[in-house]
Every structure is written in structure tokens, then in C-alpha cells.
Amino acid sequence: MKEDLYEAMGRLGLRRTVSRMLILGILAEKDTHLSVLRLHQMVTASHPMVNLSTVYRNVAAMTEHGVLHSVEHTGQALFGLAATPHHHLICERCGRLDEVPADELSQAAALLLTAHGFEIEPAGQLLRGRCRRCRHAANGAR
């Protein structure tokens, strides 16, 4: 998987720099979406000289080339590998981010297209709500 990404970078004309490899490694290992700040913190843990703006430019470039994708939560962008087409479920209470395969929402997408002429992005949508754990935790407090 990391090999795929490594290849992809070259194929897309993106240079394989230290900082980019670190970012991909982190995202592949953690298998989540992270903010630029958190990515930078994790990168600098081993490579302190890497600048924050470099991380910004890296994720921008890789997002532009489809290697990464991003969603926005509370005014900041979260980046993850764009591997398989999926949407995002973010818990408004704990911030947990889950993924749901894109085709699970294809029926809803079809409905919107026929009823409204609107074609939603086939992946990368952000849906806000409550995760299972927080729903249970809030049962009494509601």
C-alpha cells in the first residue's frame, strides 16, 4: 500500500521528498484523517526542521493530485488517504471520524439527481451527527 503511494507520487509528477513520505507514512499507519497541525507535530517528532508551511503545501499538492482528500471540521481541514471512495461520518460530540463506503449512499445520490437535478460528489462528503458511543453516553443527558 505504501509502495503504491510511492509509485503514484512519481507517476503524478510529485517529487518524493522526505516530508511527503513522512506524511504518507503517518496517514497510512494511523489510518485516519489528521489536521495539518497534528501532521506537522508528528512529522517534526522525527524531523524537527520540517516547516509547518511545507506541510500545508504538501497536503495541498497531494490533494490536488488525488493522493489525499480533505474534509473540514470546526474550521480546520482534516486530511486522509484518498484510497477507496468513501464518505465521512463525524461525531459532533467527540470528534471521532468514521468512514462509510461510497456505494452505501448511492441510492440517496440517485434520488437527489432525479428529484433535484443535483449530482453530489461521489465521495468525500461529510455527514455530521452522533457516533454510537456518544449516542449511548447521551441517553440520560438528553
Next chain:
Amino acid sequence: MKEDLYEAMGRLGLRRTVSRMLILGILAEKDTHLSVLRLHQMVTASHPMVNLSTVYRNVAAMTEHGVLHSVEHTGQALFGLAATPHHHLICERCGRLDEVPADELSQAAALLLTAHGFEIEPAGQLLRGRCRRCRHAANGAR
């Protein structure tokens, strides 16, 4: 409808100030969602002394009390009347924002709940994609 809002404000303990009435009037008339900056521009057209931060605080207070609701697009918040429960369809190309009654997506919501234990917000979701016009306009260019 504006009378309802007027009443609601009092009931909720929100003072009916000039700036708030102007904001509600604009949103009711235009029947769309507007950015704070645009709201401020329209308010100051007739009342130049109203400060931008007042508009910020107004929409914040009214959103908090359920009179308004907001969605975020390209790093800025758009506010609209929270009248009927609906979701949002925003065109990534032209920025046009359409509304879709909340119950049209209830099936998808049920699916997410059973399959992922995740309960999405029953209204106010933002779905990104292409509106009918832009789909047609882009037919040749894709």
C-alpha cells in the same frame, strides 16, 4: 412568517433590536443563505452604523436559539432561517445553494444508523456537488 419570527425572538429571550430585525427581514426576503459579510453589506445599505461584529454576534445568538442555522462553504459560514427542516445542496462550481426537505434523506439516515450505529443530524447537512445547470454547462468541458 416574519411575525412568527418576531414572536419567537421574544419568547426565546432575544431582544428585538434593529440589526436583528434587519437580518431576519433580509433572510426572509431573499430566502437564501448568506455570509456574514454579505448580510452586513445589506444591513449597512440602510443602516450604515451597524458594525460587522454586531452581525456576527447577532447570527451567533440567533443560531444558538434555533432561529437561524448555518453551513460552511469554502471557509466561511452561510446563515439562513431555520424554518423547515432541510439539508443543503451546494454547487462546487457556481456556489448555488439549494435546499432539500429533510425527510427525503430519511432512508439514507436509517441506513447509516443500522449499518454504522451513527445518527446523522436530522437537518442542516451540507452535500457538495454539481447543480443541474453546471452539469449541463460542463458536459463538453469534461
Next chain:
DNA sequence: TTTCGTGCAAATGGTTTGCAGTGGC
């Protein structure tokens, strides 16, 4: 008259950019 709301100006915080130097290819 008691809060709540407002104007003003300054601060905040995530993100972007200009520029000169560095390192992939």
C-alpha cells in the same frame, strides 16, 4: 434600572504567500 446589545479596535488562529536557498530528478 438592570441586563443585554453595540461600536470600536485590537487580538486570534488557521492558512497563504514572497523570496531566497536547497535538493529531487
Next chain:
DNA sequence: GCCACTGCAAACCATTTGCACGAAA
């Protein structure tokens, strides 16, 4: 060696906040 990439520092821009005054209730 060329040009994309990087570090640094400053700029940006939507939004927030502290404070003293003004106005709904």
C-alpha cells in the same frame, strides 16, 4: 543544471473578544 520544493517571516482573512457606552425590557 533545472525547476519543484522548502524554510522563514510576514501577510491574510474570517471570526472573536475586551471594554465602555447605549438601549431593550
